[in-house]
Amino acid sequence: ENKFPDKAFRYAESMKARVFLDQLAEGLVNLEEGIKPELKTKRDGIENHLARLQKKIQEEAAKSKPDKERIASLKEERSGAEAELEAVKRNIRYENPRYASVKYPEPVTIEELQRRILNQDEVILEYFIAETGVYCFVVTPDKSEIIRLTDQVEADVNEWVEFLKTHQPLSAVKRTLAERLYAILIKPVEGYLQGKTVVIVPDGVLARLPFESLLVPAEEGMTFLVEKHRLKYVQSASILALIRTKYDREGLSDRFIGFGDPVYDYESFKAGSPEKGSDVEGGTKLAQLSRSGYLRSGGKLDRLMGSGKEVQEIVKLFGDKGQIGKPLLRIEATETYAKDKGMEDYGYIHFSTHGILDDKFQAIALSQIPGDAEDGFLTLGEIMNSRYHARLVVLSACQTGLGKMERGEGVVGLTRAVMYAGTPATVVSLWSVSDEGTKELMVRFYENILKKKMTKDEALREAKRSMRASEDYRHPYYWSAFVMYGE
Structure with missing residues (x-):
């Protein structure tokens, strides 16, 4: 086990990168956005050339009397093309390190x-x-x-x-x-x-x-x-x-934006009646996933009434510190806004909504509005192709139980997508906690950041410890659901 520790470590790192690439393939995620067109064209041309060279080598080697000199010449040409491709990949890594970390991962030693x-x-x-x-x-x-x-x-x-x-x-x-x-x-x-x-x-x-x-x-x-x-x-x-070598920490905003209490039953909302929630199958993407067996059918997206109060409490904390806090509640908590370019202006992005952490599919569930251009599910790929130049993204009600989180890969995939979108730290819940319990922990967490000037990981730990010390929230159900990825 310790004979070749670095080789084993790099293998473990490569496997983690492979799992994430598989998740992106499952979600049909377009990774090509953000690459300079000339680099992409050059890369694609070299890769096609390499494929043709490899085919020629195989065809020549399969002959009854292969031409060894031609094979050697083709292999030499292939080596040159491979070196050229590596140079292009280095340029891509330099120009777009987040993309390269996914497409061309280089495991750290x-x-x-x-x-x-x-x-x-x-x-x-x-x-x-x-x-x-x-x-x-x-x-x-x-x-x-x-x-x-x-x-x-x-x-x-x-x-x-x-x-x-x-x-x-x-x-x-x-x-x-x-x-x-x-x-x-x-x-x-x-x-x-x-x-x-x-x-x-x-x-x-x-x-x-x-x-x-x-x-x-x-x-x-x-x-x-x-x-x-x-x-x-x-x-x-x-x-x-x-995160520690490539992320630009300069000029990060202190503004807060929070999505809470989305509308999942539009007809009842419109009529002013009690909202019953919407079927999982209401979203086109999720309907397809349900039919293919990725998600359990029959799930409901029930209203999260307490999530609006949670966002409002946090907005108040930012206001008390003289910073801007913007609540997007009910019909305003939309996928359209979550994908808007203006999201780059916020340093703290908070989703107090349903979410899905299935091993094969991950999404944040926002307001479900009939006839809207968006289906209300902010998927892994859509998050990755957003630009969240934030200090922190919080997914405070994420595990709804709609998905089959048997291996835990959905947690890692979703937080990694947020990182790729430009944010080095994500707080995510591993299961749904009561509205009041979630609000209590989140308010303590943000208070520790804003008033006590703690680092994010320290702020979360102290919020957990204070919850554990209280009579009402001492059970780990309340405080251990929340973990932070990144820094």
């Missing part, structure tokens, strides 16, 4: 992480689920190690997450389960974590798991991991490197 990416007070825990078991790559500024943790962890993770979503009392059986997950995932690497910010790179089903909810044995009794360590998540170590 352990040495690069240690030399120029990691801060002295950080440790990366990159998990990788392989056929041979569950592994953890531990990387600090001066050490690295691969540790095999267990044969499999999926059943335990799913059982614990399903418990968290039910808001049931913590029984002895569930306590033992949370302790066991801690013993598997954290205890073997515990010696690296003291005094460090822990950067978690999940894999597969582990993206469903809020690590903060794991129970840590202590002399004075059990405590949750959120009390012991400051955690943040990244989709991959290569994404962390991209």
Whole structure:
């Protein structure tokens, strides 16, 4: 396991990039937007030339008496074309690093992480689920190690997450389960974590798991991991490197825009009647996905009445600090506005709406307006082709249960799309929390950023800890649903 650590690490990083590309293919995402036409034309021409050369080599080699000199000449020409293609790709990486990070991912190495990416007070825990078991790559500024943790962890993770979503009392059986997950995932690497910010790179089903909810044995009794360590998540170590080396942090706005309480039952809304919600099949894209088996049919997009109050409370916080806060509620919470060029003017973008984190399909559900040019679902591809030059995007009501989030890839895919759109940090909920509970945590989170000047990951951790200390919201159902990807 530790004989070729860097090679194994790069393989794990490449697999994470491959999963995301597969998600984009499933969603028919156009990645070509944003590339200079001349670079695209040159790249396409070289790739076509390479394909023709390869065909000629194969045809010559298949002859009963192949011409070895011609084959050698063709291979030499191919090598030149490959070098030319790499030069074009380097230009694309330079001109459009976000596009290149998806289309032509270059996995970061352990040495690069240690030399120029990691801060002295950080440790990366990159998990990788392989056929041979569950592994953890531990990387600090001066050490690295691969540790095999267990044969499999999926059943335990799913059982614990399903418990968290039910808001049931913590029984002895569930306590033992949370302790066991801690013993598997954290205890073997515990010696690296003291005094460090822990950067978690999940894999597969582990993206469903809020690590903060794991129970840590202590002399004075059990405590949750959120009390012991400051955690943040990244989709991959290569994404962390991209954020820290390529993202322009200059000129970011302090303005806030929030989408809340969308209209999902337009006819009832128009008539002034109680809204019953809309069928999942109401959206064209989702109807197709339901029929193809990607989503469970019969789901409803019910009204999120508390989400409007959540947005208004946050807008008030920004107003108190003399900053602009714009609420887009009810019929104004539209996909059209979410894709508008004016979104570039906001530093904080908040979606308090339904959302879908299916393993094969991800979208933010906005107002469903009959006859509108947009269908109301802001999809993975549409997010990626937007330009959100923001400090933070929050998806505060995202997991509705409409999708099959069995492996957790939807979480990573959606947050990665937001990153690609121009925002280095995304807060996402792993399941739907009560309106009041969500509002309470989000208000505390923004207060910590605006009034206490905390970093985003610190602000989220302290909001969770304060919720845990309260009588009404101490259950991890309320506070552990929210995780932050990026920084």
